[in-house]
Amino acid sequence: MKILICISNVPDTTTKIRFVDDNTKFDINGVQWIINPWDELALTRALQLKESSGGAVEKVSVITVGPKSVEPTIRKALAIGADDAIRVDAESEDAYEVANLIADAVKDEGYDIIIAGIESSDYNGSAVGGMVAEFLGLPSVSAVSSLDIENGEVVVKREIDGGSEVMTSQLPFVAIVQKGIALEPRIPSMRGIMMARKKPLNVIEPAEVPLMTEYVSYELPPAKAACKMIDPENVKELVNLLHTEAKVI
Amino acid sequence: MNFDFTEEQLMIRDAARDFAQRELLQDVIERDNNAIFPTKHVKTMAELGFLGMMVDPKYGGAGMDSISYVLAMEEISKADASAAVIMSVNNSLVCYGISKYCNDAQKEKYLAPLATGEKIGAFLLSEPEAGSDATHQHTTAEDKGDYYLVNGTKNWITSANSASIYIVIAQTHPDKKHRGINAFLIEKDTPGISLGQHEDKMGMRSSDTHSVMFTDVKIPKENRIGEDGFGFKFAMKVLEAGRIGIAAQALGLASGAMERSIQYSKERKAFGTEIANHQSIAFKLADMAVKVENARNLCLKAAWLKDNGKPFALASSMAKQYAADIAMEVTTEAVQIHGGYGYVKEYHVERLMREAKLTQIYEGTSEIQKIVISRTLLRD
Known part of the structure; x- marks a missing residue:
């Protein structure tokens, strides 16, 4: 059995977000790049499955769409424990394009389980995983918070309003995973870091995909307003301000 | 470069x-x-x-x-x-x-x-009466033909209880003074080894420090490190490398205290503004940053020399002395910036200050480092 994780190269979650070129581009100066947190958890879960499978899971691969500059992030995934990696050599912020490129790159590779994080922490599009499944004609479940393999089937749990549901699916299958899929991302070991450069990182040319969307401009949310302190005795004023100023009640 | x-x-x-x-x-x-x-x-x-x-x-x-x-x-x-x-x-x-x-x-x-x-592992060099002056080892390793017989007491041993492999420095030929010293690999469960009380330290309290007593401990001949009489040179050479580790530890204490101080001074308000906006605090942060950067550069220089097979004894002494001394200064200032909060445990900086003190003492005090540095300067 082979598992593939779709990983995104995203700015560290503590990055101060700034825009350039008339607010049409994200300023990447001084940004530290990381594996998208949901994808990192997905990778951790895939490695756990491999380790506990007694050899049934032979390989965990990662794939990303991006230029050469994303390779340190790919090598981090290899250091954490992925066996090999694919980089589709293209720059894209468009989910349709990214999903198409991934689907095209892996359609003949025979992956049994493809996992994508529920969204990427930069553009929060929440679209790639579902589209990859669609393009490959595979079943998929979204918002998966636990994933196991039992008797050749995958068993997933997904959180729904007020509860959760358990589903099974035949293979191959696409899981779109959220927090809970693994408790914490795995820290790469020194040995893993040393091995990362020795593992295969296959760079492939992108397929032709028509670009259907374009980013016009970005806007930062308004700065957080100052906190107003109200005397605990004065509940009336609190209610009044929530009603007239904050307009939340 | x-x-x-x-x-x-x-x-x-x-x-x-x-x-x-x-x-x-x-x-x-x-x-x-x-x-x-x-x-x-x-x-x-x-x-x-x-x-x-x-x-x-x-x-x-x-x-x-x-x-x-x-x-x-x-x-x-x-x-x-x-x-x-x-x-x-x-x-x-x-x-x-x-x-x-x-x-x-x-x-x-x-x-x-x-x-x-x-x-x-643990490294057993210091003795009740031989700390900075490591040439006068009272612990003896008597050559009995088939084996060595070790007797004596070692002090301030980091990981003494949790370690299972000891490197022990002991005197075999007292007449040859430090040229008669040997180093041995000794397993902790060898009969005749006992531990003193757990030291109740001011800082680094989560590491276990004990004295270790040797009473007629038989050590196989093959456990001696190097030629007969190599022990003192061995200890000095190993400490040269060890200093890089302790220098980096002191650097971490200083940079950790600085990071906490920057964060705190951007959040804590006094006189209507964040305390970072008061020059007395901002300048403290600037002083910390220069010291931390200098210490980091010294540590990395010593490490780079070692990695490139060049002599690093002087650089590691400089790194150890400087990083330890500024760790004490920076952590003390961090407590000052945090005010009352700095004096309670929840904010960590008081612990960093207690820990920093030890970096000026162990693996060669700051004064010993200055002896090494000045002797190197005056050698020629």
């Missing part, structure tokens, strides 16, 4: 930071309060490869360079200097000493379990 780190070095720094912030920091106050050894964390450090970072992969080590080691030590020390000293002693005293000066059979037997962290 190139100040860039490699991708691997950065990955190691980040891995150490993640481990330190996510795991060590969680229970560091409780372990410090109750002097609890970080058993669980040492196991994780072993799994991650932090206990044998520079050892040849042939012996189960990670085969990293000393630059990576400095980066990892700094990050771990920011969160927990006790875990850092366990790591430092195992890496740069015990594993380094065995890697560099032991024969293949000794490496086969002792290095592999130490490099993988399956066992941890």
Whole structure:
């Protein structure tokens, strides 16, 4: 059995977000790049499955769409424990394009389980995983918070309003995973870091995909307003301000 | 001249930071309060490869360079200097000493379990009456023909209880003075070895420090390191490398205290504004930053010299003396910036200050480093 994780190269979650070129581009100066947190958890879960499978899971691969500059992030995934990696050599912020490129790159590779994080922490599009499944004609479940393999089937749990549901699916299958899929991302070991450069990182040319969307401009949310302190005795004023100023009640 | 780190070095720094912030920091106050050894964390450090970072992969080590080691030590020390000293002693005293000066059979037997962290090591040099002056060893290793008979007491031994492999320095030929000293690999469970009371220390309380008593301890001849009489030179050479570890530990204490001070002074308000906007605080931060940067550069220079096979004794002494002294200054200022909050345990900086004090004392006091540095300057 082979598992593939779709990983995104995203700015560290503590990055101060700034825009350039008339607010049409994200300023990447001084940004530290990381594996998208949901994808990192997905990778951790895939490695756990491999380790506990007694050899049934032979390989965990990662794939990303991006230029050469994303390779340190790919090598981090290899250091954490992925066996090999694919980089589709293209720059894209468009989910349709990214999903198409991934689907095209892996359609003949025979992956049994493809996992994508529920969204990427930069553009929060929440679209790639579902589209990859669609393009490959595979079943998929979204918002998966636990994933196991039992008797050749995958068993997933997904959180729904007020509860959760358990589903099974035949293979191959696409899981779109959220927090809970693994408790914490795995820290790469020194040995893993040393091995990362020795593992295969296959760079492939992108397929032709028509670009259907374009980013016009970005806007930062308004700065957080100052906190107003109200005397605990004065509940009336609190209610009044929530009603007239904050307009939340 | 190139100040860039490699991708691997950065990955190691980040891995150490993640481990330190996510795991060590969680229970560091409780372990410090109750002097609890970080058993669980040492196991994780072993799994991650932090206990044998520079050892040849042939012996189960990670085969990293000393630059990576400095980066990892700094990050771990920011969160927990006790875990850092366990790591430092195992890496740069015990594993380094065995890697560099032991024969293949000794490496086969002792290095592999130490490099993988399956066992941890301790370095037994100091004595009740021989700390800075290591030439006067009262512990004796009498040559009995088939074996050595060791008697004496060692003091202030880091990881004395948790370690299972000791490197012990002892006098074999008192007439030859320091040229008669030998170093031995000794397993802790050898009959005749007993531990003194657990030392109730001011800082680094989560590392276990004891005195160790040797009473007619029989050591096989093959456990001697190097030629007869090599022990003093061995100890001095190993300490040269060890200083890089402790310098990096002191650096981590200073940079950790600085990071906490920057964060606190941007949040804490006084006189209607964040205290960072008061020049008296801002200038303290600037002074801290210059000192931390200088210490970091000295540590990295010493590590770079070592990695490139160049003499590093002077650089490691400079790094150790400077980093330890500024760690004391920076952590003290961090407590001052935090005011009353700095004096309570929840905010960590008082612990960093207590821990910094030890870096000026162990593995060669700041004064000993100045002797090394000045003698080097005056030698020619």
